Amino acid sequence: MAKEVEYKSAGLNVRRLQPALGAEVTDVDFTQPVSEEQKAALRQALLDHGVLVFRDQDISRDQYIDFAMIFAKTKENPFVQWKDQPEPIEGYPELLTVISEFKDGKVYAAADVWHTDDVMSTKPTAITILRSYYVPSIGGDTVFSSAVAAYEGLDEETKAEIEDLEIVYARHLSEDRKDSKNYVPSLFTQPPVAHPAVQIHPETGQRLLFVNETASGPFVGHEGDRWDALREKLAQEFKRPEYQCRIGWKPNSIVIWDNALVQHRAVPDYDEPRYLERMTLTAAEQPTNAAGTRSRRWEPEPA
Ligand SMILES: [Fe+2]
Numbered sequence: 001m002a003k004e005v006e007y008k009s010a011g012l013n014v015r016r017l018q019p020a021l022g023a024e025v026t027d028v029d030f031t032q033p034v035s036e037e038q039k040a041a042l043r044q045a046l047l048d049h050g051v052l053v054f055r056d057q058d059i060s061r062d063q064y065i066d067f068a069m070i071f072a073k074t075k076e077n078p079f080v081q082w083k084d085q086p087e088p089i090e091g092y093p094e095l096l097t098v099i100s101e102f103k104d105g106k107v108y109a110a111a112d113v114w115h116t117d118d119v120m121s122t123k124p125t126a127i128t129i130l131r132s133y134y135v136p137s138i139g140g141d142t143v144f145s146s147a148v149a150a151y152e153g154l155d156e157e158t159k160a161e162i163e164d165l166e167i168v169y170a171r172h173l174s175e176d177r178k179d180s181k182n183y184v185p186s187l188f189t190q191p192p193v194a195h196p197a198v199q200i201h202p203e204t205g206q207r208l209l210f211v212n213e214t215a216s217g218p219f220v221g222h223e224g225d226r227w228d229a230l231r232e233k234l235a236q237e238f239k240r241p242e243y244q245c246r247i248g249w250k251p252n253s254i255v256i257w258d259n260a261l262v263q264h265r266a267v268p269d270y271d272e273p274r275y276l277e278r279m280t281l282t283a284a285e286q287p288t289n290a291a292g293t294r295s296r297r298w299e300p301e302p303a
Helices: 002-009 036-049 061-069 147-152 156-162 227-237
Strands: 013-016 023-026 051-054 096-099 127-134 142-146 166-169 193-196 198-200 207-209 244-247 254-258 262-266 275-281
Touching (some): 002 036, 023 036, 036 051, 036 254, 254 262
Antiparallel strands (some): 013 023, 127 275
């Protein structure tokens, strides 16, 4: 309850969406200046809840960047820059356009699997932010799942088994989307990376499970031949509804998430146009496990 008091003293109303994660923040207007106390409370709220949603924020692009700066992790190059995107926004290389595309009347979504943004980087983005302009009248939600709950729910034997493992990601989310309006070469052409399967969050110190269903394996350091089944079992944990929250879109919504604390997934169930602008904030350092092993480029052992 102490946290609730802190938020209130900063003038914020933080309403939890689900027990495991997610909160909606009201009583704040990002077209107006935000106090330092409010900024600190917003950063804390994101760490406490993993995902925050703000409604009715009819902000300009400059105000959107000011909002993102509240959560910046690094002074130099706080934003990932998107110079090679198909539909750049002039003067705003920080903004990535997210445009829905349809094939045979059905939305064609790159992100309809459980994933972590920028997972092929040795330093995945710390925070992702989406701001909506127009959205379908129904459908097109984004679903989030807690990496902390997914870890904590494992049995002790599995926790011990995976504590020091690294997992390899070698397959891009959208390799088959080279003709897409959302294809960004720098996102989709990185070589394989090995991430610690159990990471320590750099700010909260919590252990979190970092195994996506997009991981192609193997587990580095895992003896035996059942790594495929283990990866599948761990990725499935994120599909438990009690670890999730689901956020529906309205125009002028901002959704922000900590990319280590949660995984997310798009729901491709709509057939009307949707347009959002995304920003991603650079992480201060590469992810690490408790033993100090950090994310790194990976090459298979010669046979
Ligand atoms: Fe994503």
